[in-house]
Amino acid sequence: MKLICTGAELADNSSRGFDIDSQKLFAVRRGGQVYVYINRCPHRGVGLEWKPDQFLDPSNSLIQCATHGALFLIEDGECVAGPCAGQSLTPVACREDEQGIWIDP
Structure with a gap:
């Protein structure tokens, strides 16, 4: 497991980008x-972001692609509107503990 940030560095209803091992x-x-x-x-x-760490639509309820406006569910990455409807983002296994947010690279 690899630590990507502390829990405090990712507020509720927010997003953050990372470059981990060139991914x-x-x-x-x-x-x-x-x-x-x-x-x-x-x-x-x-890449999906509008500007650094900005991956959500104006209501912070969906992930939005800055290039074509496709909308994705936060919970499972499914595209619900736009040119890739029915496709999904690729999830990365993660967990959170008192030290922070960890991914399984």
């Missing part, structure tokens, strides 16, 4: 739960 990832916290995905839109293979 671009992002994490989202919603309802106290952390979700981590590979930062690649299934439509064109581009």
Whole structure:
């Protein structure tokens, strides 16, 4: 397991990008739960963020691709609107403890 950040560094209803061992990832916290995905839109293979650490739509309720506006569910990465509807982001196994948020590289 690899530590990506402390729990305090990812507030509820927020997102954060990471470059871990040359792999671009992002994490989202919603309802106290952390979700981590590979930062690649299934439509064109581009990064999703609008600007650094900005992966969510204006309501902070969906992940949004900055390139084509595709919308993804935070909980499972499924695309629910846009050119890649029915496809999903690639999840990364993670866990959180008192030290922080860990991924399984």
